[in-house]
Each structure stands twice: as structure tokens, then as C-alpha cells.
Amino acid sequence: MMKSIYLILLIFYCSYVGATVRPVVMWHGMGDTCCFPFSLGSIKKLIQEHTNKTYVKSLEIGGNIVMDYQSGFFIHPNKQVEYVCQQLSEDKKLANGYNAIGFSQGGQFLRAVAQRCPNPPMKVLISLGGQHQGVFGLPKCPSLKTSTCEYIRKILYYAAYEEWTQKELVQATYWHDPLREDEYRSRSTFLVDINNELDCNERYAENLNKLEKFVMVKFLNDTIVQPKESQWFEFYTPGQDKEILPLKKSHVYKCLGLEQLDLDGKLDFLGVEGDHLQLSEQWFIDNIIPLLL
Template sequence: MGDTCCLPFSLGSIKKLIEEQTNGTYVYSLKIGGNIVLDYESGFFIHPNKQVDYACKRLAQDKRLANGYNAIGFSQGGQFLRAVAQRCPEPPMRTLISLGGQHQGVFGLPKCPTLSTSTCESISKLLNVAAYEDWVQDELVQATYWHDPWHQNRYRTKSSFLADINNELLINKGYSENINKLRRFVMVKFLNDTIVQPKESQWFQFYIPGQDRLIQPLNETKVYQDLGLDLMHEQGKLQYLSTEGDHLAISKEWFIKNLVPLLLD
């Protein structure tokens, strides 16, 4: 949200860092829509289902990825790439690293990266009152993973993206089977996050239904079994990492020490 694939001071620098630390390993940074403008706009206005479909087609066309690849998703890109793993098992995703991903959604948008305060406030107000209206679901990316714990049934039936990939409305056995094909699913939580609310969503946790203060452990939720995360846990495929700092405020040293080794397997 609020970034593009290849800016030299953001994801472009991550791409370069991985290449340097892995002796020139091929790194493909997805550009949604084919140009920088559309890539930026996709973070707010291109429905995740369209983004996932686009990503699946581009990955399938890249012969260098035919034997498998490791994936890193930043912020909302974490759950979008998980959808790629669940919906498009070819080419096979081996490791999925989610940095600050909102796997159980968000209920609150305290800050909007790169947007003015007034625009951020307008988006937040819209989500609070109309997130599950069809036109909002169609037009605003953040609405598709807005998770209102006070209105669980409305979330399940009206969420046009997150409720589907979390098997919360209908059980798609293919989603469970495909996510279990991963060798590992690594979730990184930022302990002082001021953007993701609740920050525990980064570890696939969320509020206990009917309130917005207490967090429910993942293994007590329906999604844990319905998505096959219990099987991944039994096989040691779920990994939880944490780091100090605000949303995506990660040091080069921490990245190299904790994440680069996972990309070499």
C-alpha cells in the first residue's frame, strides 16, 4: 500500500539486497498492471482478486521460476501472495515470507503510508461505515480485508477477498491442499506497529468475535483447521518471527540475518 515494485529507496533496494546476499539469485519484483502508475494505484484501487490473477499469469510465464520459487510479501502483499500460493500451485511456491501481512484482516487504519492525513481519515471513515457495501468492496482494496469482529456474519458474507482465502464462508479444499505444499510459511510481526490494527493479524491472530480488545489464539479459531494451518503446525511449517519497530521498519542487518538464509533453501 503506497509503494511500487521497484523504487530504489524501497522495494528496489530489497531486490538489490537479496541479489547481493545470494550471489546473484534471480529476483522478480512483481509490477501489477505493467507500469509504475498502475502498480502504485493497485495498492488502493485494483481488487486483490485481479491482482492475484495477474500475478499468477506472470509467474507462470516466467520460465526461470518453473521449478519453484520463494516469495516475500510486504504488508498487504503478504496475504495477496498467500492467495497466489492457494489459488495457483504452478509454478510451486516453496517458502512464503510475510512481512507485516494482515492474514486475519484489519479493524482500523490508524495511518495510511504516503497519503495525506485528511485522505487517510476519509478512507478510515468510509471503511467504518460502508466497508461491506458492494461498491466499496469493488473499488477499495483495504475494504476487501476489513474484518469487523462485531459483525462476523456480515464480514463472512460480504468480504470479497479475505473471507474466501481464509475458507470462512465456503470450504475450498484446494486452498488447504495448496498451502500445505509450502515448505514453510514465515510470518513476521512488527512489535511497535502503528498501521496494522490489530498487529496480531500479522501472526494470523485476531480479536475474539464480539469485541475488539482481546486476541484469540490462532489454534482456537475455525480458520486454523478450515485452512489446514493445523496440519502445517504439526509438520513444523509455520514460523513466527518478530522485530522491534513500526510497520515494515526493518533493518538491513535483521533482514540479512533472519530472512536471507530462508531464501537459500
């Protein structure tokens, strides 16, 4: 009897180790690039170590690392998403589907890919600190000088919805001012669209519901994303910036198809102690790697 059990376990183990794990696509956040060895480069290595060396595509926007870094601040998300959709469609290794991990703003950008470009099919979307309802505040600004960060902050507070700001500054496209909701809805050039806040685009909802799983990770001690609840697709109640409106009471819950995802058991919310994108290697192994297998 014991020999039979050992044989079954051995067969299972060999099947697991030799199994082909879906390719993984990653999109970095603001102030990062596709391939820094201390950031996404190390994540790519970690994934490959724990998934039988599966194919990992860490997205590089533009033709070089400099442009990729600048894209996080100065290339409109619509252009970036269009570029990424083209890159994914041309990658034959992704033809049968892939799992996706978005870091910070890369989370909402990859969601836009899922909604706008269902081929090749995204299967699992993991958003690490993504700001799905936008931000209203920029207390810290990674990888930029303090003076530059302060300049960007002032622009966002006073001119986020000016035409030139929407065109030139990525963070303006998901700046969500709850005190100026009408202006936000009429002048935002990215977030309003992908959140279906003007018209209930049925195609966006249908494509999002093709996911097998949509996982949102919130950093519980986040000092960068305001409000941090945006990482779980929640935001301030319109007209003030203190009270958080629960997701199930929001317009996007039904209009974007999140309610159906929730009813189908495809919507997951994870919380991790730590500041923005500060998580341990072991937490990633324990909580994220199983989602990729």
C-alpha cells in the first residue's frame, strides 16, 4: 500500500516539474524599467526558478532602456497599451495565452490590455499595487529628484486636466480628483475610458470577464498611493476626500463587469504588510507563484 502511495506521489511530482507553465508577461511601474537586476530582473529570475523556467516577457516600452524608463512618466498610456498589444500579438510564445503581473501603474495598464486586446488571451491578471481607481495625491515620487517630484505634484494638483498635461504626463491620465468629478470624467484621457465611467462599453466588460482570475494586491502600509484603497478598486466617495466608497456600491462594479467576476469567484483581494511594492521574496513565492501554475 505504501509503495503504491509513493509511486503515485512520484508520478505527480514528475508531472508537475515537467509541466509547461504558461508564459508570464510583466509591466513595470513608474521610475522603473523592464530589466533592472534589482527589481523586475530579480522577479523574472524568481519566477523562472519556481516555474520550471517558464518564458517571462518583461515589457520594454520603446527601443531601449532609456525610453522604457521615460515611458513611465512621459508616454501616454494609450500609446503604451497600443504598443504592448502589438508586441504581444507578434510573440508566438504567447499565442495560447499568458499570465500577467503589473507593478504599480503597470497594473492598470495591463488591465487596459486585457480589455482592449483579448488576443493573445490573458488568463490571470495580478495587480501589485495598481491604482485602478486612480490617485489623488503623490506624497512620494520614486527615482526622481525631490525638486522634480515637487514640480510634478504641483502640476497634478492644479493642472491635471489641462489638455497639455493629459498629453504629456502619464500620472495626469489617472489623476482622480473626487472634488472635481465632472471635470475628471470629461477631461481624463485614460482612466475614465478603461473604467467605463462614461459609457458602459460592453466589449471591455466581456473581455475582462474572459480572465480566469483577477488578483489585486494592496500594500497595507502604502505611503505612495493615495488612497491606498485604489489598489482594491475602491476610491473616495464623490465630493470629498476622506470616506471610501465600497467597491460594490461603485459605478464600475457593475458597468465594468467586476460584479460578474466576483460572482464567478474570479476576483481576489490580497493584502500585504509594507510600503508600496515592498514585499518579501518568500511572500511572493507563497502567494503569487501558485497563481501562475
